[in-house]
Amino acid sequence: MSTQIERHTDNLPEWKTQEVEEIKEWLSSHMSIGVCDVSGIPSRQFQQMRASLRGQVAIKVSRNTLVKLAAEGVKGLDSMTDQLKGQVGIVGTNNNPFTLYQMLKGSKTPAPINAGDVATKQIIIPEGDTGFPPGPFVGDLQAVGAAAQIADGSIRVTASSVVAEMGDVITPKLANVLGALGIEPKEVGLNLKAVYSGGVTYEVSSLDIDTDEYRVKFIKAANNARSLSINSGYPTSQTISTMLVNGFRNAKAVGISAAIESPDLAVELINKAAAESHTLAVSLEEDARPETLKNVAKNESIDKKEQSVEQENTEDTEAESEDATEEASAAGLGDLFG
Numbered sequence: 001m002s003t004q005i006e007r008h009t010d011n012l013p014e015w016k017t018q019e020v021e022e023i024k025e026w027l028s029s030h031m032s033i034g035v036c037d038v039s040g041i042p043s044r045q046f047q048q049m050r051a052s053l054r055g056q057v058a059i060k061v062s063r064n065t066l067v068k069l070a071a072e073g074v075k076g077l078d079s080m081t082d083q084l085k086g087q088v089g090i091v092g093t094n095n096n097p098f099t100l101y102q103m104l105k106g107s108k109t110p111a112p113i114n115a116g117d118v119a120t121k122q123i124i125i126p127e128g129d130t131g132f133p134p135g136p137f138v139g140d141l142q143a144v145g146a147a148a149q150i151a152d153g154s155i156r157v158t159a160s161s162v163v164a165e166m167g168d169v170i171t172p173k174l175a176n177v178l179g180a181l182g183i184e185p186k187e188v189g190l191n192l193k194a195v196y197s198g199g200v201t202y203e204v205s206s207l208d209i210d211t212d213e214y215r216v217k218f219i220k221a222a223n224n225a226r227s228l229s230i231n232s233g234y235p236t237s238q239t240i241s242t243m244l245v246n247g248f249r250n251a252k253a254v255g256i257s258a259a260i261e262s263p264d265l266a267v268e269l270i271n272k273a274a275a276e277s278h279t280l281a282v283s284l285e286e287d288a289r290p291e292t293l294k295n296v297a298k299n300e301s302i303d304k305k306e307q308s309v310e311q312e313n314t315e316d317t318e319a320e321s322e323d324a325t326e327e328a329s330a331a332g333l334g335d336l337f338g
Contacts, residue, residue, distance in 0.1 A: 016066060023070035026060060027077060030092030032100050032197040035080060036190040039087035042111070045188050049107050057103055059190070061089040076199040083193045097195040101207035108189030112179050115172040123164040123178070123185045130155045130181060137180070144174045 012020070027033055038046070038061065050059050064084045071077040071084070093100050113119070125146045130137070132155045141148035146161040163174060164185075178185065195202040229239045230246070255265045256272060 019062065020066050020069045020073075023060070023062060023067055024073050026058075026092065027070060027074045027090075030058065031094045032092070032097050032195055033077060033080065034091040034093075034097075034100055034104075034195040035083040035193045036089050036091055036104070037087065037193060038089045038190060040117075041188050041190075045109060045111065048109070049190065052107055053103065056093060056095070057100065058092045059089055060092070064088065077196055079201055080194070080196050088193070089190070091190065091192075097197050097202045098207055098209065100195060101192055101204070102211075104190045104192055108187050110184035111186045111188040112184050113170050113175060113186040115170055115175040117170045117175075117186065119164045119166055119168045119170060119185065120187065121166050121185065122162055123183070125157055125161050125163055125177075125181065125183065127157050127160045130157060132180075140173065140177050144171075144177050146177075 036059075041049075053059065067090060068081045068084050071080045091100070091104070093103075095103070113123075125141070125144075130141075130148075132138075133153070134150045134155060138148050138150055138155045141155065141157065145163045146157055147159045148155055148157050150156070151158075163177075164170065192204050192207070194204065195207065226239055228234075229236050230243055233243070235243055252265065252268075254260075255262060256268050259269060259272075261269070
């Protein structure tokens with residue numbers, strides 16, 4: 001390939017050969033290279049975009065034939081030549097292709113639309129005072145489809161009016177009206193055609209993603225992977241601590257359930273035995289209880305009786321309180337009505 005390029009450049013003037021070499025060096029110095037459509041961008045706004053992206057994205061515009069020759073001499077950029085058609089420029093960055101796309105998308109600015117342009121979205125003239133005094137402009141507004149009339153000494157748009165749909169060709173009259181009102185429905189910017197990075201070609205459709213949606217999906221996938229690792233017993237650096245804690249708890253539960261004697265389980269086994277003895281003492285008839293369990297059951301019975309007495313006392317107190325309240329209410333009514 002390099003030999004073929006050398007043959008091509010042999011026939012070029014020296015300044016073109018030098019420019020090809022400069023472009024090759026420029027292409028090789030960036031991690032990601034994009035091809036952009038630069039048609040229809042006014043010079044002033046193009047320079048503004050170049051300035052706003054300086055330090056993050058470099059922009060280069062040259063003859064397509066020279067860029068093709070340079071791209072053919074850089075590994076991984078051979079297929080870029082297919083996009084070098086029409087008014088295009090190349091952008092270079094050390095960011096990834098997705099970041100490059102978002103940066104160029106954010107650098108776009110509104111601009112006036114010209115006659116003959118195609119509307120890229122629905123164009124609306126909003127309701128309100130135009131600031132124009134009564135005159136022929138009211139007829140121009142009505143001619144392009146806006147609901148306009150003269151009121152309070154000025155021309156007003158009485159209702160928001162759709163004057164163009166996406167795909168409509170802008171007429172000279174509409175372009176003049178929109179310009180006079182300061183409406184800039186056109187979005188000007190560097191439109192990516194493709195990005196080349198790491199030997200991979202990225203189409204624009206694959207770069208235009210909802211980052212918030214993908215963030216949610218990524219977090220969900222990470223949580224699912226973590227659960228799968230833990231539940232399948234596959235240890236990783238992110239799950240080993242949780243697996244050790246779960247393993248310890250499960251082993252302890254098995255030891256308590258099987259009554260395995262161990263210093264680590266002594267307290268739990270004693271508490272379990274005491275609880276089971278208590279349950280057994282209460283469930284047996286008094287004559288059938290062993291001596292060691294009679295006191296336990298007796299205490300249980302006493303506790304229940306005490307709780308019952310306390311509950312009865314509470315109910316009696318509440319009843320007395322209600323009676324006293326009723327008597328007081330009756331006395332109050334008696335005083336009120338004599």
